[in-house]
Amino acid sequence: MAEISAKLVQELRQKTGAGMMDCKKALKETDGNIDEAIDWLRKKGIASAGKKSDRIAAEGLVDTYIQPGGQVGVLIEVNCQTDFVARNEAFKSLVKSLAQQAATADSVESLLAQTYMNDASKTVDEFIKETIATLGENILVRRFVNFSLGNTAGVVDSYIHTGGRVGVLLELNTQTDSAAGNDEFKGLAKNAAMQVAACPNVEYVTIDQIPAEVVKKEKDIEMGKDDLGSKPENIKEKIVQGRIDKRLKEMTLLDQPYIRDQSISVEDLVKQVKSKVGEEIQVNRFVRYILGEGIEKQEISFADEVAAQMGAK
Numbered sequence: 001m002a003e004i005s006a007k008l009v010q011e012l013r014q015k016t017g018a019g020m021m022d023c024k025k026a027l028k029e030t031d032g033n034i035d036e037a038i039d040w041l042r043k044k045g046i047a048s049a050g051k052k053s054d055r056i057a058a059e060g061l062v063d064t065y066i067q068p069g070g071q072v073g074v075l076i077e078v079n080c081q082t083d084f085v086a087r088n089e090a091f092k093s094l095v096k097s098l099a100q101q102a103a104t105a106d107s108v109e110s111l112l113a114q115t116y117m118n119d120a121s122k123t124v125d126e127f128i129k130e131t132i133a134t135l136g137e138n139i140l141v142r143r144f145v146n147f148s149l150g151n152t153a154g155v156v157d158s159y160i161h162t163g164g165r166v167g168v169l170l171e172l173n174t175q176t177d178s179a180a181g182n183d184e185f186k187g188l189a190k191n192a193a194m195q196v197a198a199c200p201n202v203e204y205v206t207i208d209q210i211p212a213e214v215v216k217k218e219k220d221i222e223m224g225k226d227d228l229g230s231k232p233e234n235i236k237e238k239i240v241q242g243r244i245d246k247r248l249k250e251m252t253l254l255d256q257p258y259i260r261d262q263s264i265s266v267e268d269l270v271k272q273v274k275s276k277v278g279e280e281i282q283v284n285r286f287v288r289y290i291l292g293e294g295i296e297k298q299e300i301s302f303a304d305e306v307a308a309q310m311g312a313k
Helices: 006-016 020-029 034-043 089-104 108-113 124-135 183-198 212-223 233-250 266-277 302-312
Strands: 059-066 072-080 140-148 154-161 166-173 261-265 282-290
Touching: 006 020, 006 034, 020 034, 034 212, 059 089, 059 154, 059 166, 072 089, 072 154, 072 166, 072 282, 089 108, 089 124, 089 140, 108 124, 108 140, 140 166, 140 282, 154 183, 166 183, 183 266, 183 282, 212 233, 261 266
Parallel strands: none
Antiparallel strands: 059 072, 072 140, 154 166, 166 282
């Protein structure tokens, strides 16, 4: 059996919100495999399905750029080491320019190789290095995504929440440019992006977009839960199907209660706007970034930091 370290137990606690002893038992039962331990806890009803597994805080900003007219949009995450630098105007200005430049890039590498928009004598990479020297912290362009409508009628819009810690980019399509310019339609795009930011469990637009393997995994987890052990097989299947249907709806945007009016769903809202603009409307795609998602931030005490600095002299 793999050794179950305190660090591994703590990591599982951060990922699931379960108690220390439950986490330790789950890791023992799964031979230290953290992904299997998460599933084990869920089967026991101890861990929440909606608890995101890797949202560890890291500093920096999530920001966006929307081209005038809403034909192209970018969502970007740029990381630094401290919140102090993240609030610095030079850093915020850099992130905004990087978001705009990323509209024409297809990877972080190609973005870094571009001529910097505010100084043609430097590449983006060179300007970032100069900013690192000025601010005294490492700066990393972690990721970005860009949406382009091409020949499709619609709009790309975004929403940034909690001071650049959560960001959403969303594409909303319709049939004509006239409808796409309608204020009701544009308002729907903004509200839908805000909805995605407010619903961290949402990963898909509709249930039919959820991959079969995801549905199967959810069924396996539900079928393995202890509270079903004594149920007849036919009753168990009905209970599990009801739970799966509920879980899948939690993962889809159109099935969410609308945050501004809980009496209707997002799908109902889309239908209301559709009746006003007189054309079909489709939420085509979205991406949500959470600052520091998946980045393990080094923990160090103030005393250890001072000691390290003293030893370096």
